[in-house]
Amino acid sequence: MDTKLLAAGPEAVAEAARLLRAGEAVGIPTETVYGLAADATNAAAVKKIFEAKGRPQDNPLIVHIAGMEELPAVVREIPAAAQKLAQAFWPGPLTIIMKKSDAIPMATSAGLDTVAVRMPSHPVARQIIRAAGLPLAAPSANLSGLPSTTTARHTFQDMNGRIPLIVDGGPCEVGLESTVITVAGEVPTLLRPGYITREQLEAALGCEVALSSAILNKLAEGEVAASPGMKYKHYSPRADVILLSGPFSAYKEYVQAHAGAGVFAMCYEEEQPLLGVPCIPCGRAGDPDSQAHALFAALREADERGAQVVYAHSPAQDGVSMAVYNRLVRAAAFQVIEL
Numbered sequence: 224m225d226t227k228l229l230a231a232g233p234e235a236v237a238e239a240a241r242l243l244r245a246g247e248a249v250g251i252p253t254e255t256v257y258g259l260a261a262d263a264t265n266a267a268a269v270k271k272i273f274e275a276k277g278r279p280q281d282n283p284l285i286v287h288i289a290g291m292e293e294l295p296a297v298v299r300e301i302p303a304a305a306q307k308l309a310q311a312f313w314p315g316p317l318t319i320i321m322k323k324s325d326a327i328p329m330a331t332s333a334g335l336d337t338v339a340v341r342m343p344s345h346p347v348a349r350q351i352i353r354a355a356g357l358p359l360a361a362p363s364a365n366l367s368g369l370p371s372t373t374t375a376r377h378t379f380q381d382m383n384g385r386i387p388l389i390v391d392g393g394p395c396e397v398g399l400e401s402t403v404i405t406v407a408g409e410v411p412t413l414l415r416p417g418y419i420t421r422e423q424l425e426a427a428l429g430c431e432v433a434l435s436s437a438i439l440n441k442l443a444e445g446e447v448a449a450s451p452g453m454k455y456k457h458y459s460p461r462a463d464v465i466l467l468s469g470p471f472s473a474y475k476e477y478v479q480a481h482a483g484a485g486v487f488a489m490c491y492e493e494e495q496p497l498l499g500v501p502c503i504p505c506g507r508a509g510d511p512d513s514q515a516h517a518l519f520a521a522l523r524e525a526d527e528r529g530a531q532v533v534y535a536h537s538p539a540q541d542g543v544s545m546a547v548y549n550r551l552v553r554a555a556a557f558q559v560i561e562l
């Protein structure tokens with residue numbers, strides 16, 4: 224199959240909507256990462272997403288809507304907590320898990336009785352949902368296991384020949400996948416950190432948000448993941464990523480002592496002239512938003528430059544940095560060296 228790449232505009236939106244209504248999977252831009260969208264209510268269409276990505280069948284998809292009036296069709300009930308969160312953060316990079324309605328097939332929820340719902344803010348994503356007139360299931364548009372894609376070019380690299388169309392809406396502003404919170408249980412629980420922070424969620428809800436144990440640590444053998452996606456090796460370039468935790472001086476000393484062919488240091492832009500080894504820049508120091516924006520492209524750059532080993536300086540674990548750390552520690556398959 225030839226994969227068309229169309230610049231966002233009325234024609235691209237109409238073509239995407241036509242294909243989506245016909246049960247095809249289409250690459251679309253969102254403010255977080257590119258999504259691989261299909262009709263969330265059509266099990267056969269959803270199956271095409273799993274096939275194109277090579278995604279394990281037990282990993283559920285996020286359902287994207289464009290307006291609050293579309294929510295009652297996909298969930299069984301709207302808990303008060305979900306109302307508050309939607310009011311505060313939608314449209315935007317927050318996914319809320321609720322009990323699912325019968326309109327959502329088991330293929331979309333991967334057999335769970337809950338569904339993850341998000342209302343994206345990206346104008347092109349919103350136009351495509353509206354034009355299709357459907358709730359759209361969309362995981363990140365990368366091949367399963369690789370870093371999520373934040374540009375149409377990266378999406379094309381992974382999806383060429385697998386889907387009929389990718390709509391190019393420019394680079395994604397946030398750069399990391401949405402924050403995922405469940406309000407389907409007793410206590411609101413953060414399942415995946417993102418640009419909307421735990422602190423912001425707690426302020427909007429007026430109560431504490433629990434942290435799923437899989438966010439910062441590896442699941443113990445036999446432990447069940449609250450969010451199935453958390454148990455897979457993720458975001459990994461071909462290169463071996465190793466996180467180094469400690470002060471910058473120790474990080475610098477370590478990467479200089481371990482320099483060699485195929486070895487790269489991931490660093491903040493300002494640090495590049497200081498390290499004296501080949502670097503992959505990833506955002507600016509003290510600016511977690513810029514680090515989030517750059518991370519997945521930096522991991523892909525490592526592969527493009529033939530990196531075998533990438534040393535990354537471990538970020539903090541609060542605010543938006545918690546999301547950067549969560550993705551990096553998975554890219555590193557939990558290899559962390561304390562300096």
Ligand code: TXA
Nearest residue numbers: 255257258283284337338339362363400401450451452
């Ligand atoms: O920003 C995003 O969320 C992007 C864009 C395209 O919207 N989508 C995305 O989807 O990142 P995906 O499939 O790559 O990640 C969805 C995550 C997975 O970790 C999955 O296990 C979890 O959400 N998830 C989905 N439905 C769930 C459910 N019912 N219960 C628990 N976790 C769920």
Ligand code: MG
Nearest residue numbers: 362363371400
């Ligand atoms: Mg993903």
